[in-house]
Amino acid sequence: MAVPKKKMSRSRTRQRKAKWTVSRAHTIRCPQCNAPKLSHRVCPECGTYKGREVLPS
Numbered sequence: 307m308a309v310p311k312k313k314m315s316r317s318r319t320r321q322r323k324a325k326w327t328v329s330r331a332h333t334i335r336c337p338q339c340n341a342p343k344l345s346h347r348v349c350p351e352c353g354t355y356k357g358r359e360v361l362p363s
Contacts, residue, residue, distance in 0.1 A: 333342045341351035348354070353361030 332345055334345050335341070336343050336349040336352065336354070337357070338354045339349065339352040341349060343349045343351075348360050353359055
């Protein structure tokens, strides 16, 4: 089993953990109803995906 040779300092550990940020979800406008929706997902308002109805509205 691999064991580190040196102890990692607090500042180095915290610098690494500071990069773990959450980015905002990328939203686009639905071409059918212009409601905001996540890309590559079914529109929650009108229930369409790629121009066809997937969910009953």
